[in-house]
Amino acid sequence: MVVVEEEDNQSEEEEIVTEQFVDEEDDDGLLLFPAHLSHSLRELFIVDCPELILALVTEHEEETGRHGLQALRSLESLEIRWCSKFLSAYKSSSSFGFPPFLEDLDMYDEDGIFEMHSRTELFIKGGDSTCEALWPLLTQDQLSSLKVKKSNFFCRLGGLQEEQLLLLKRSFKPWKLDTDDMSGFLVKPICSLLSSSLTRLQFGGNDEVEHFTEEQEEALQLLTSLQDLQFYTCKKLQCLPMGLHRLTNFKKLKIKDCPSIRIRSLPLLSSLEQLKVKDCKKLQRHLTQLHTLTNLKKLKICDCSSIRSLPLPSSLEQLKVKDCKKLRYLFAELHTLTNLKTLEIVNCPSIRSLPKGGLPSSLEELDVSDCGNKKLKQRCSKLMGTIPNIIL
Known part of the structure; x- marks a missing residue:
């Protein structure tokens, strides 16, 4: 089923069955959008079309913007549910383009929930998140913020082939990342991938991790652009990773609702310019060392x-x-x-x-x-x- 809302004064959504949209359909379930929707369609909702595939865009079509989603020049909102093959043609392509005015993209299927807002913020939640399914979203140069919760996304990302990793390194450059998967993220292939772009890292909602391993601390050292590190609602976390003082751009630290955490190495964090602490019971005794933070503003x-x-x-x-x-x-x-x-x-x-x-x-x-x-x-x-x- 495909539900659309056009730009004119219609007060209700108009439901159109799939066959009415089809210019050409083959055995693989390929669907092409008709040209008359290119300047009127504002909202598009596609649900339960398991064989639906978004066609690859040729170089000429990409330049002219006359094919696929790019042709829907008035599209503002796109929601796709239970269409597992929708982006399958773009597994290794970086040519995927968004309509110029698309603000919200929501995708739901058995692999999890993927939400993209303003083409800059991507939220991945739950399921067995394959990088192939997300490839068109990850390779957008505009992606600046990534949030990953209850997902094995980083495990999948680390398993990409070298050719894919090289392609991803050129285009995947979020500056902000928020995740509950500390162990999945803190591996050298992932941290190396984001070494030059990531400036803010947030770890939160993890009630399992107590300490960082030596390998994880070494991986963190690869994030040479990191300026802002935050921990929130990590109930069992007992200490910060060692070696933060060696991150030359590290300036901001925020710790919230981490009742077990201590910072014995606080005097070493002399580069800190901003510190925020909230509801951290065992951290309080270490605040007597605040005067050693000679750059704190x-x-x-x-x-x-x-x-x-x-x-x-x-x-x-x-x-x-x-x-x-x-x-x-x-x-x-x-x-x-x-x-x-x-x-x-x-x-x-x-x-x-x-x-x-x-x-x-x-x-x-x-x-x-x-x-x-x-x-x-x-x-x-x-x-x-x-x-x-x-x-x-």
Whole structure:
């Protein structure tokens, strides 16, 4: 079944059976779109057509945009369900092209769920995700963000032949990746493939991994462009991978809802410019080493209920402290942080006063609107006129 919505003033979708679309059909189930839909079709929904194949585009047709999906120049949304052969003609081709205004592509079948948004973001979820089925999507130069959940995608990707890997390396260059498959991703063939493009890596939703193996840590070292590393909801993860300080572009670290994690090597991460920590119970004791991060500019600490004080580096420009119920003192020498511009205190009821030495003259914004303590608000109100922006 094929459901379409055209660009005119139709109020309802018009359902057209497959035979009405067919200009030519052979034994392999090849379907060609008729020309009259090229400037009117906005939405296309194809379901349960197991023999349907999108025809290969010749070089001339690719240049003119008069064939296949490229011919549907008004198409904005494409959803394909249970059509396992739809992209099978493109298993090793990089010539696949999207219609110029296509924003959303959703594909569902027994191999999993694949969603692409704005031709730049690809989400792979579940199933036995074969790289052949995804080849036309992976080889798009515009792909910038990849999210892989509950899938063996990386295992399949690492098993590609050398010729395919070389082709993929030229076109597959996402700068952002989010996955729960740490062990599948952290292998040398995969990390080598993304060494020059990947700048943000997010590991999340994994309740199994406790430590990184030596081989995985070596693979991570291949990500020479990595700037931003994030861990979230990794319940059993006990430590960060070793050698992060050797990644010369590494600047941002975010850890959220990882109750078992520790950072004994925090002083080694001297290149860090941004650090965000939320709800990490065992990490709190290591925050006493924050002053060793001599390049740190932005610090955000949330839901660290047992932390009592924060020794801060002089390089700090922005500080946000939230939901730290036992935190009583920010930093006795806060006035010496001559680069600090923004200070925000949210729901920290034990902080009743500012440090005796006062605040740095560089401060441009002080936000205590949700601090959770009336006395602190009263004392900050007396600073009106000395700080450009005070939010009470």
